[in-house]
Amino acid sequence: MLLAFMPAKARATDAAQHYTQHCATCHGADRLGGMGPALLPENLARLRKAEALQVVREGRPATQMLPFGQTMTAAEITALVEWIYSPVVPAPRWTEADIRASRIQHVDPATLADRPVFDADPLNLFLVVEAGDHHVSVLDGDRLEPIHRFPSRHALHGGPKFAQGGRYVFFGSRDGWVTKYDLWNLKVVAEVRAGINTRNVAVSPDGKHVAVANYLPHTLVLLDGDLNLLKSIAATDRDGVKSSRVSAVYEATPRQSFIAALKDVPEVWEISYTRAVDDIPIGFIHDFKQGEGEFIPGYLNPRRTQLDDVLDDFFFTQDYSELMGASREGRGQVVNLDVRKKVADLPLAGMPHLGSGITWDWQGRRVMASTNLKAAEVTVIDLATWEVLRRIPTRGPGFFLRSHEASRYAFVDSMMSPENKHVLQVIDKESLEVVREIAGEPGRTLAHVEFTRDGRYALASLWEDDGAVVVYDARTLEEVKRLPMRKPVGKYNVWNKVMREEGTSH
Numbered sequence: 001m002l003l004a005f006m007p008a009k010a011r012a013t014d015a016a017q018h019y020t021q022h023c024a025t026c027h028g029a030d031r032l033g034g035m036g037p038a039l040l041p042e043n044l045a046r047l048r049k050a051e052a053l054q055v056v057r058e059g060r061p062a063t064q065m066l067p068f069g070q071t072m073t074a075a076e077i078t079a080l081v082e083w084i085y086s087p088v089v090p091a092p093r094w095t096e097a098d099i100r101a102s103r104i105q106h107v108d109p110a111t112l113a114d115r116p117v118f119d120a121d122p123l124n125l126f127l128v129v130e131a132g133d134h135h136v137s138v139l140d141g142d143r144l145e146p147i148h149r150f151p152s153r154h155a156l157h158g159g160p161k162f163a164q165g166g167r168y169v170f171f172g173s174r175d176g177w178v179t180k181y182d183l184w185n186l187k188v189v190a191e192v193r194a195g196i197n198t199r200n201v202a203v204s205p206d207g208k209h210v211a212v213a214n215y216l217p218h219t220l221v222l223l224d225g226d227l228n229l230l231k232s233i234a235a236t237d238r239d240g241v242k243s244s245r246v247s248a249v250y251e252a253t254p255r256q257s258f259i260a261a262l263k264d265v266p267e268v269w270e271i272s273y274t275r276a277v278d279d280i281p282i283g284f285i286h287d288f289k290q291g292e293g294e295f296i297p298g299y300l301n302p303r304r305t306q307l308d309d310v311l312d313d314f315f316f317t318q319d320y321s322e323l324m325g326a327s328r329e330g331r332g333q334v335v336n337l338d339v340r341k342k343v344a345d346l347p348l349a350g351m352p353h354l355g356s357g358i359t360w361d362w363q364g365r366r367v368m369a370s371t372n373l374k375a376a377e378v379t380v381i382d383l384a385t386w387e388v389l390r391r392i393p394t395r396g397p398g399f400f401l402r403s404h405e406a407s408r409y410a411f412v413d414s415m416m417s418p419e420n421k422h423v424l425q426v427i428d429k430e431s432l433e434v435v436r437e438i439a440g441e442p443g444r445t446l447a448h449v450e451f452t453r454d455g456r457y458a459l460a461s462l463w464e465d466d467g468a469v470v471v472y473d474a475r476t477l478e479e480v481k482r483l484p485m486r487k488p489v490g491k492y493n494v495w496n497k498v499m500r501e502e503g504t505s506h
């Protein structure tokens with residue numbers, strides 16, 4: 001029968017049957033994933049439908065994903081792909097019991113050596129996330145050579161987070177898996193599935209508390225350092241009426257807390273991971289002043305800052321007393337986390353990517369600079385007055401901006417520009433001007449720079465399936481080396497992350 005003449009309902013029924021017959025063994029009976037990734041609209045958001053069609057038709061080479069072009073007709077495949085991009089109703093649940101039951105202990109921590117099993121400087125290692133075939137490479141930042149490579153969960157998200165002076169690192173995957181990795185022993189220690197669709201993870205410096213921001217379900221999950229569940233907090237507004245996705249969670253060391261951004265409710269949350277903290281008043285302020293209101297413990301409960309706009313993308317001042325956030329419309333504002341309200345508007349246009357922000361001292365002032373996802377500029381802001389000091393024109397809208405305290409240069413990409421995504425530009429942090437362009441091959445993205453511990457070399461990603469990490473001398477800006485990698489979407493230097501180096505995001 002011709003698909004176009006079939007009622008939509010019959011098509012969906014067919015698709016569901018095809019799914020059960022051909023896909024469920026690997027992608028899970030309920031589409032929540034298994035050996036293959038979850039097939040839900042939230043999880044597929046980054047894959048264009050045309051690509052999904054091709055994957056189902058032709059399979060994905062060198063993976064377990066098989067081709068179905070011979071098994072099903074083109075119309076059946078189209079209907080099936082439509083179906084996996086439509087929501088599961090009712091929405092799938094992932095309860096505290098599911099989280100607990102998912103935990104895997106890969107090695108007994110008692111068997112792990114308490115010093116590095118290699119002779120490289122453990123603080124100058126890089127982790128390179130290779131999205132092409134879901135692996136992580138460990139690079140020795142002195143010799144600029146890989147020392148290890150291991151398989152990761154499907155589609156790691158948001159950058160790994162380091163703890164205990166860089167010995168442990170925590171990864172979050174799009175499908176909700178949190179992995180604890182021992183970088184001294186080069187071993188996965190434990191894993192847990194904290195959600196169905198996850199944005200990112202944050203970890204306290206002592207490695208004892210881990211927070212997970214979920215889109216699905218609408219929860220913020222708190223784990224201990226061994227990935228045991230502490231609690232799952234339902235993300236709703238203060239009245240418990242409107243529920244929200246959690247777009248990101250950050251760790252604020254000076255405050256001993258996690259800061260969470262909600263996607264659908266105009267609130268920012270602060271969750272203390274220390275017990276030495278005041279209780280949180282709930283209910284009305286006049287009750288609180290009279291000491292009559294109700295209180296909940298401050299430890300591991302959200303302290304809410306209510307805002308007018310939903311804020312998405314954050315940058316924190318060095319002491320974490322203030323955050324800069326951007327709303328979906330690109331409007332910027334400054335929120336003070338102590339008085340818990342907006343203290344200034346930011347004169348920003350386009351879609352500033354505050355999460356890429358870096359800071360440095362410029363003519364006696366502390367400045368912050370970030371890229372813009374919609375405008376071809378790097379914006380430099382005075383952190384004392386919140387004024388825009390300079391708009392530095394770039395070749396196109398960019399995603400990452402990176403520098404190092406020891407370098408006079410900052411590197412910016414033009415990743416969001418189809419014509420110029422192969423160009424890196426080098427900004428002089430003193431003159432605030434572009435002083436050099438590093439052009440790769442047109443059409444092949446060159447982006448995401450990270451410096452070595454001492455700031456001597458800058459490593460960039462040739463962001464392609466047959467890509468590479470390209471090493472530049474950070475003074476001469478000449479290429480010194482190229483290490484082949486499978487779509488290296490991010491690289492993270494242990495020292496720069498652990499020390500919260502001013503030239504990189506955290």
Ligand code: HEC
Pocket residue numbers: 018019022023024025026027035036037039043044047052055056060063064065066068080084133134154
């Ligand atoms: C034998 C196991 C297996 C079967 C059967 C299978 N898949 Fe997959 N599928 C995988 C694996 C593994 C991946 C991840 C491949 C990779 O590493 O990128 C995948 C990836 C995918 C992706 C890309 C997801 C993404 O986020 O990149 C889609 C879409 C997909 N499968 C759909 C299907 C559909 C529809 C069916 C049934 C017709 C199916 N798969 C059957 C194992 C399987």
